[in-house]
Amino acid sequence: MFDSSKEKAIADLTTRLKLSDDRLKEAIRALAPKHTDIERAEYEAANEENLRLQRELAQLKEMPVAYPLEGVPQWDVGAPMPHVLSSGYRTILLYYVQDIDPNWDGSYVKIRSTSSEEVYRIAVVEFHHCYAYKFGGPNDEVLDRHPLWNSGLEPYSAHRIENSLWIKEEMQINSVHSQFDPEHWQNRKHFLFLFHDELFECIAGGFSVSVQSGSLVDIAQPAFTTIFAD
Template sequence: MRIEQITEKFQIDVGAPTPTILSNEHNLYLIFYVSNVDPNWDGTTIHMRTEDDEGIVTVKFDRFAQFKFGSPNDEAISGHPLYELGLEPYSIQKVIDSEWIKELIKMNSVHPYHKDELFSKYEHFIFFFHDRCFEIVAEGYSIEEKSELNMRAEIERISKLL
């Protein structure tokens, strides 16, 4: 098992990315704030996020098998079972040869029509935020190109799709 770093055109906000999950049994959307530093910021003030702040990304996962959301946060990352493999905060990673996928195959093996190859398209992704860690086993993900500018509007848009 190993960790592979994934680079996207954005950086996860290190302060308050406010990850939000919207899902039904077929699709899952992960919405969060990305780094958007004001070039005139002098470092002496703190900006408290509101749902009207701009600078979000929406990630769509198709055909997911399972997801986890919660602990550890960035300060307890060394307690994550995959930390020793190079897990990093504020990043997106893929777990190669995932034990979690092997567990899902084993759980499903009692199904009368089970075939291991049905799980061959699944990948294990980790989106590590400031206060939360999001892990998912899915066939992949895509970045929504037509997302709204702020969290409130994007949640409304995605809710209509589900």
């Protein structure tokens, strides 16, 4: 049945999102030259409004929606260097946590090596009852071609995907099984992490996080052992 009120709401949101797009573009242009806190605040407000409208419109259209994932430490934007350990049942994601150096003046770039013994803060994210995961491209330079772009995605951020097409596809595949039970899928969630050079996403029941100090190799060793634990 045709729902005129819903169509009207979609049209209204589409118009508001277009105006928000224009506002955001103007705010981005204002950041290009030397700018003040005023231009920065306008950009942040415009971006927040734009993401909110994207999510509202996608939700109204019953499309996938990307929401910020709470409880996940922000990674180093330039060099998060994510690593994945997985056994098919346990899946662990490791990455460098963002640390602000108060002495950094922006005049140099610090090169980081995974083989370095230097101590850093490393996030260890274990996904519980992980059904499947993907790890690799695309990178941040082509995110505007990602299927979930304009549905609430934020670069360099972690997300939970509501109304996930990936989960629906997997449910459809499994539906032919004689013991298929759709209730078993009710607690499964779609998580998406957008790093600098790659992305990580998985379908899992949930996750737990710890932040540990050490070299990446030192932190990865016990995580690797966990993969083989009963």
